[in-house]
Amino acid sequence: MKGAIQIFDRFHEIVNERVRSSLDERFCYASDASQIEGLPDFVIRPKSTEEVSRILMICNEFEIPVTARGAGTGLAGGATPVKGGVVLDMSSMNNIIEFDIENLQVIVEPGVVPEKLNRTLKSSGFFFPPDPGSSAICTIGGMISNNSSGIHCIKYGTTRNYVLDLQVVLADGRVINTGSKVLKSSVGYDLTRLFVGSEGTLGIITRAGLKIMPLPIAKRLVVASFDSAVIAGKVVIQIFSAGIIPSACEILDNTTIAVLKRCDPNLVFPNLGDIILFEVDGTDNSTAEQSYRIIEICAPLAQSIREVSSKTEMGAIWEARRLVGAAISRLDPTKTRVYAGEDVGVPIKQIPILIKKIQEISEEFDIPAMKYGHIGDGSLHVALFIDIMDPDQWERLKRAQEKIHRTAIELGGTVSSEHGVGLARAIYMRDQLGNDFLEIMQSIKRTFDPKGILNPGKLSL
Numbered sequence: 001m002k003g004a005i006q007i008f009d010r011f012h013e014i015v016n017e018r019v020r021s022s023l024d025e026r027f028c029y030a031s032d033a034s035q036i037e038g039l040p041d042f043v044i045r046p047k048s049t050e051e052v053s054r055i056l057m058i059c060n061e062f063e064i065p066v067t068a069r070g071a072g073t074g075l076a077g078g079a080t081p082v083k084g085g086v087v088l089d090m091s092s093m094n095n096i097i098e099f100d101i102e103n104l105q106v107i108v109e110p111g112v113v114p115e116k117l118n119r120t121l122k123s124s125g126f127f128f129p130p131d132p133g134s135s136a137i138c139t140i141g142g143m144i145s146n147n148s149s150g151i152h153c154i155k156y157g158t159t160r161n162y163v164l165d166l167q168v169v170l171a172d173g174r175v176i177n178t179g180s181k182v183l184k185s186s187v188g189y190d191l192t193r194l195f196v197g198s199e200g201t202l203g204i205i206t207r208a209g210l211k212i213m214p215l216p217i218a219k220r221l222v223v224a225s226f227d228s229a230v231i232a233g234k235v236v237i238q239i240f241s242a243g244i245i246p247s248a249c250e251i252l253d254n255t256t257i258a259v260l261k262r263c264d265p266n267l268v269f270p271n272l273g274d275i276i277l278f279e280v281d282g283t284d285n286s287t288a289e290q291s292y293r294i295i296e297i298c299a300p301l302a303q304s305i306r307e308v309s310s311k312t313e314m315g316a317i318w319e320a321r322r323l324v325g326a327a328i329s330r331l332d333p334t335k336t337r338v339y340a341g342e343d344v345g346v347p348i349k350q351i352p353i354l355i356k357k358i359q360e361i362s363e364e365f366d367i368p369a370m371k372y373g374h375i376g377d378g379s380l381h382v383a384l385f386i387d388i389m390d391p392d393q394w395e396r397l398k399r400a401q402e403k404i405h406r407t408a409i410e411l412g413g414t415v416s417s418e419h420g421v422g423l424a425r426a427i428y429m430r431d432q433l434g435n436d437f438l439e440i441m442q443s444i445k446r447t448f449d450p451k452g453i454l455n456p457g458k459l460s461l
């Protein structure tokens with residue numbers, strides 16, 4: 001980079017030794033949890049909004065690309081600095097600033113890890129509901145920027161539903177607040193929602209006011225297995241149509257179960273079929289009633305049904321569910337899971353068709369595809385496996401993922417339910433959203449970031 005030494009010195013004046021430019025440190029930030037790569041010129045670990053603001057003023061002046069990074073667990077290349085420049089590692093801004101339980105909210109810095117927030121909130125009887133599988137390691141800033149969600153989104157919504165206020169540093173260093181402590185407001189454009197899901201392309205989040213919820217008193221879990229994932233999908237629709245909204249509704253296909261059992265032989269899952277986990281929460285009475293009705297609806301179509309009420313077993317099952325992403329690498333030691341086409345979503349009614357089509361695509365390209373995930377909100381994680389040393393399998397994988405994404409769009413769905421667009425899915429933006437939508441996004445981007453320094457190349461911007 002031209003004038004790199006002088007620019008390094010300018011950053012050094014602001015953050016001292018928390019700016020780095022050695023190759024080994026830069027290399028640590030060259031990718032997130034996807035396979036997309038890009039080497040930054042500088043890594044900076046700011047500790048305050050003021051530092052972020054001063055850094056951005058310099059980047060804006062010299063038109064240096066800036067990519068914010070939380071924990072780098074994103075699966076779409078969102079935090080990968082594909083145009084070089086600065087990676088702003090936000091993980092050191094990790095203070096919980098205020099517990100304001102009376103106002104049903106907390107104020108946090110973006111580097112706070114959600115599981116830590118929830119551990120701290122538990123003693124007050126509250127929680128922050130969005131719970132991605134990565135919640136033990138990802139950051140609130142990354143969750144807001146990707147609008148992440150998890151197993152409880154079906155009842156509790158996504159991160160978007162919990163953000164009341166954001167402090168954001170704009171590309172030119174100005175600092176704005178997008179909301180306040182009030183739970184609702186009808187004044188002005190909803191910039192808070194605009195920043196949620198903006199993947200670091202409009203500003204750097206340095207503080208967030210988040211709504212919290214009371215912890216439910218009771219939970220029950222129904223484990224039902226079915227002849228096929230398609231039948232399982234149909235049962236889910238029947239349950240919603242009967243007016244029952246579980247707090248979680250997850251599918252694990254039979255291959256996923258087999259792999260999980262290989263990791264933990266003590267898991268009490270049926271040996272055959274595809275499984276749905278229905279969790280209900282509320283009071284003792286309401287959970288008993290909902291669980292009874294779910295069993296009633298499943299009964300005519302299920303191979304087996306079991307209600308789990310022991311907290312220990314329930315904990316073990318959810319632990320296993322969280323393990324899936326890592327455990328599936330044990331499917332076949334000669335193959336690797338590649339995150340591609342892994343996050344599609346469709347309107348719930350279309351889920352059985354989506355499952356069927358994915359099975360067909362897997363057969364057509366001869367690529368194993370495990371299916372698991374939040375079936376209750378219409379999203380499905382598809383795990384594709386290949387021998388990554390075999391170019392032919394890479395080629396088939398690319399065609400399979402393309403077809404999975406196109407299928408989701410054709411069914412009125414989305415190429416990403418929760419993992420975000422980053423670079424991995426940028427090419428589908430136009431097809432999913434349309435030309436006019438994309439043009440409006442581009443003009444919003446120009447308003448916030450006229451020189452295009454913030455996370456360039458992402459979201460098709």
Ligand SMILES: Cc1cc2nc3c(=O)[nH]c(=O)nc-3n(C[C@H](O)[C@H](O)[C@H](O)COP(=O)(O)OP(=O)(O)OC[C@H]3O[C@@H](n4cnc5c(N)ncnc54)[C@H](O)[C@@H]3O)c2cc1C
Pocket residue numbers: 032033067068069070071072073074075077078079090110131132133134137138139140141142143144145146147148149150151199200201203204205206325326418419420455
């Ligand atoms: C094993 C595993 C399981 C997962 N399970 C789920 C799941 O169940 N649900 C789900 O939704 N996701 C899941 N993910 C994906 C990922 O963990 C989430 O998207 C997570 O919220 C990303 O957080 P992060 O801190 O790692 O963000 P990063 O990957 O570091 O960044 C993500 C995006 O946010 C931007 N960003 C980060 N911080 C800021 C900031 N302060 N200001 C502006 N922009 C910022 C980055 O530029 C990037 O575009 C999973 C990932 C893994 C590896």
